[in-house]
Amino acid sequence: MRSSIAVALAGISSFATTAALAQTADPAPQAAVQGQLADIIVTAQRREESLQKVPVAVTAIGAEQLDQLRVTNVRNLAGLAPSLQINTQGLQSNPTIIIRGVASGTSNNAVDPKVGIYLDGVYIGRTVGSIFDLSDIQRVEVLRGPQGTLFGRNATSGAISLVTAAPSGEFGVRGSVSYGNYDAKRAKVSVDLPAFGPLSLKVSYLHDEIEGDYRNLLGGRTIDLRQRDPAFGVQRIADRLGERNVDGVGVAARLDLGDLTADYRFDYTDARATGRAVQSFGVIPDASGQLLGPIIALQPLFGGVTNISTDRLTTVANASSTEHVVTQGHSLTLTYPLSDAITLKSISAYRKFRQNPNIYDLAASGGLRFTTAQLQALLAGNVAGVLDPANAPGPNDSFFSLLTSRSTSQKQFSQEFQLQLTSDAIDLTTGLFYFHENSPATDILGIFQPVANGVVVDTSAVGVIPGLPVGQLPFDINGDGVVDAADSNPSLDSIFGSGITRTRAINDSYAAYGQLTYHLTDTIDLTGGIRYTIDKRENRITAIAGGQGGQLGIGDYKVDYKKATWAAIVTWRPSDRVTAYGKVSTGYVAGGILSGIPYKPETLTAYELGLKTQSWGNRLRANVAVYYSDYKDLQTQNFINGRQFFDNAGKASIKGFEAEVDLVPVRGLTLSGNLSYTDFNYKSFILNGVDVADVARTTYASKWQGRASAQYDSEDLGMGGHLSARVDARYRSKAPLVSTPFRDLSGNIASLENYAFTKAYWLVDGRIGWMDMPLGGGKVSLSVFGQNLFNEHYNPFGAPVLQLVTSYERGRTYGVELGFKF
Template sequence: MRGSILALGAIGFAPAAWANEAPAEDQQASPAGSQTSIQEIIVTAQRREESLQKVPVAVTAIGSEQLEALRVNSVRNLAGLAPSLQLNTQGQQSNPTIIIRGVSSGTSSNSVDPKVGIYIDGVYIGRAVGSLLDFSDIQRIEVLRGPQGTLFGRNATSGAISVVTAKPKGEWGVRATGSYGNYDAWRGKVSLDLPQIGPFFIKLSYLHDQIAGDVANTQAGRSLNIALRAPEFGTQRYVDRLGYRNVDAGQVAIHADFGNLTADYRFDYTDSNASGRAMQSFGVIPDASGQLLAPIIGLQSFFGGQTNLGVNGPLNSVAAATSNEHTVTQGHSLTLTLQANDNFTVKSITAYRKFRQDPVVFDLGAAGGLRFTFNQLGALITPGLTPQQIQGALFNPASAPGANDYFFPLLSARATNQSQFSQELQFQVTNDKFDLTAGVFYFHERSPGTEVLSILAPTPSATIVPSPLDAAFGSGITRTVGVNDSMAGYGQLTWHVTDTFDITAGLRGTIDDRELDIGVISGAQGGSLGVGKYKAEYKKLTYTGIATWRPTDQTMIFAKIATGYVSGGILSGIPYRPESLKSYEVGAKTQFLDNKVRLNVSAYYNDYTDLQTQNFINGRQFFDNAGKAKIKGFEAELDIVPVQGLTLSGSASYTHFDYDTFILNGQEVAAFARPTYFSPWTGRAAAVYNSPEFKGGGHVMALLEGRYRSSYFLTSTPLRNIMTGQPALENFNKQPSYWLLNGRLGLAEMPIGGASVSISAFGENLLNERYISFGAPVLLFTGTFERGRTYGVEASIAF
């Protein structure tokens, strides 16, 4: 066993310096504070193990030590750790918006594919919902920027995130850590390595992570009866607080070595209970529905309603019709690797995964406390009534809301499932003349879901019943079953023209078959929402071409052209076309001053056609091909080891985004459209110090890092407000730039009774930035603020 095991959560280095320098089983521990240069990093960005500095891909590798120090156990925590990487959650904590190089990925619909590919041990995750898995033991995360269509496949136009879980070592070892922080936050992790049993190496790990909600719910204890419209939804109880998470996760890793044949089995399981972030209102959207909603909002003071209007910052309490979000995710994978000889390898990756989200109500409309009845609504929508008749109906005591009579501008309850099977067969050839990676890939998924949608709907006695406006808005109970199949063949060849010059060419052919069955159980499903069965087939060839030059042993320069492809699909019965990208990129990777400095830079130009975008019209979500866009930018990563034990790192990115055409609801809006949640500038700076080892063992470690994100918009077009006396909605549509400052200070690797013990204090978002992470123009313009400062203490032991 290693003579010194890095204690969990106690060591930190710069992102590049923190990544695994070599396969873990080949490494030896270094004395604390002894690092005097930057070590080699091994990545699998081209589906084979290679040095980071020799891979012609813009990639950031984040190793286990950095992940522990920064308390990262999920993709959700990666924002800002790599250039151009931004991440927001869409209200509910299982719905991510991941942005790489200006293009976002993520929608709650099972009918829409992501644009950032997420891979777990080489296995593609098909849906954005449920992709923010929690892992108890991660070896490395790689963030690949730019299209990865040849080797990783479809739905990775802007990039890919590859999570590599920890391998078993085949020798006895235990690692455990526990922490406590404000918001009653508890986290515990334990990993157990078993001694080798014949050809088998086994590793078991477990994680528990919980944090209390930060916003009180004034509707706590109330409930909503949905059984009349969807019996299996029953009655949903509203949560006491918004923003909590309570997660249990486990992993099993088994490695079997049969000589030339190895087998790696992985199992992961995540059981999560959470509530969405607190939604609050900034005003009413000035569309046709808003004209009806505005007077209802204005009358709430007469009926004892709560509007959740918050124009002066985050609210401490809201009235939220939000229930507990329970999700369960699990996955199995088996990777067989046959080393036929020194030059030829065959690999098979077989995987099955499934995801379940139980029925949940989420108050996207930020209006869980509005009071209004059907009789009052009838007075507003009945044509021909005089103002006196309308006023009489609105204030008639017989029409007034009772104790449990509420009104929802937008109420959505949903349950969804997804199961997927994938099989990949890969061949690799390596020799002095060329490297070849080729293979075939098959993917099948089935994703049934049920949605209860009510727009401008009263709920008498806290029960969802049909509304007279159902037909106008397509409200009702919708059941969908999506079945998708994808097949692909690919190959990428690198020809070593000379010892210093390579040419790479890659090609991938993809066939996607998609089926969507939309049915209605109750209520009306009108207009363009399209009840019925739909089928679509898409075929696409994508390619990659790269020229690589190594003028010195420490410098690599590359130029690349690549294409990407996001599959088309059908949402609400409306088909949308595939999204295509052609990307041009140049980059350089270099180390100098005796490997004390590493600098990696890249510049790119992306040309998108049929760019897919998500929009809301009259409270409904639509997905469409907006048109064409051109995106250009640059990225830089710098790591320096100026003196022994001190590591400095920084990264920066700039992205310029222009729409050539953007068609929204039949209108050309390119002149003033903007990408949502997109920050042109991102940056990161970090300093880590590990002191020389004490005479009796152990050392001091200190970490300080800041992550910068420039301003971004929450909607794709400007907003205005029709309500008098309130600031314009556009004032809330732009989140200003901000810094997130994080730190850690502690004693690490103290030898106590044969174990290695570490103790540290940590803080995240130390400047207490309260920024808007999500906004939705759904009748009301609603948004969520992220949690403020968190801090705590952590202790760990390894033996």
């Protein structure tokens, strides 16, 4: 393994002589106007350091580039850093973040993410609560590889750190307004107030809305869920899919008392959105598909809409309602220097989010029409009963192959104490960390779920045999001479696993950590770090869907885990312009309980070599990394008959490389590019008791990914202001949508397998504007922009939920933006 990394590094050494590892941001345009790249400061090791000197694979993107790229939240970062991919799982609040082939996981409150997301040093515990919009982001850092020492658990594949701007203490206003196609309106403004003694204050606001790009044929109808849970009420089906309406507020305050500095942050986001349109490529040829197939085939008789097509549909019939998520957070960071060399820091934070009840038509089946009586006849093999006009669906009847509705929330508190020592001989970062969360969730699951006159039928009281009571019958059905459990009329809920599940995740995590760098010589540093984590996890199951199965039923379940994660790094800096390093680092994600089935922690050990250089008078910065990861006890998400399970599938190895170049060939012009390769191979993958490692694949992760951009900023022109133009192109190779190939009941590869991948695609964005024109003591900028200029329709998400379903991302968008600062 080490030799393979050495060979790979040697093969690119001629390039890397002028290269670097820490994947850098686009350089600041005004630095390019001066004819060189700007130095970038990052906190990848929990202290401020130059990007080119830190032995971590990290991309840093500054505020100016974030504005040019129209980045307002984590979701918009897709493709901006090597090995980073971000897909939405239909619902816009639920992304899948992939770093170096390892996906973040699921939104379920019983499962921890594998990519750590941090806001101003505060860990965000749930994926749903992490996609808030911020109007005043100063910098984003994307750290790749395990960050188990300084950042802690749940950063197996890496971490994303968002840093908001601190108040300046001087009066200033800056912001922008824009309008685009799909009636897109966006406005953001930040106001810096004059310092009042030691107190500085900054307030920001953001509004972002866009019309849905799909018309929904079911728009305006209602689905009454009160038969399942009165709290879920009556859900109105959205008229358009893919729409979004967000308001966000941020407050930053700094109290500078000389030795003691207190930084307070508040953020609030109110987001209303509808999920992406979902369509089907076809019914999965398994046992459930054998039952769903006839229902699909009969839809022309009943006026139903199947949403099935191997081409992209332009209208769909999805029974999806508006998702409403409210997120807010508070944090207080106290910094106190004990001396010039020693600093104490305390980070206290409280965050919460609420996701109101909603329906998302994950299986693209909301347009089907079928009744309870027809389902009973189908199960009995009674073709005449299925076709009997007396059993036919009415004008407001419908049928879900899979109905999912969820309501969840989370409250979290975290406290971290940190000590930093900086000296000529050593640098030390050490600390204590505590995290607590309480997250209830209610899930309604309806498999083969009838809806009668707009009301979801409670099939827990409906038996398979019509006209007979549910449960054990008072006569011998099977004729064995004994009336027992075998002589029962099971409910539809019990045989399909439908019903309502209520859970509450209560988790506590304690950790102590330390990382020490010893400056062995003027050019060589030796770094070692360790973190010891104790996780106490509790899952209270107060209701579980009928037939949901698993090893556990209703009850209060507790599991504890203890794990030491560590890192060892050797860094060599032969000159101020070159940094080379080798490192071994580890990551850990705690286990838990999902769907009544416990699963174990997963671990990852990564071996990495990197090189960073900056040359040609600070006009060239190039970056290279190679790595190999040993991945054990993988926590994988599976769907069985529409139900979600988590399991420890087995083992895998991941190897790859990352490269990035920034170049200022002439004054004002910056050329940037990156390329990454990820090779994920399962060593074992146990599915239903069978090792399928030879055919298993990691979902949503592309092997090849690249980006190229050009930014030009002129010098100030005679009439005031300057010209700015930018073009960005991003590439992703094809990626699997499902973890194993589709096979028919005979075991042969099914034709549906042809659609089980996202095809390779390019996305091209552009922007041109007249910037910083003087106006009334301030400056204004006017730009036109376009994203996905070639109108590429790609489908990065898919799921095997009785059918192979997928959703396509929005096509070309464009608009005009007015920026201002005073």
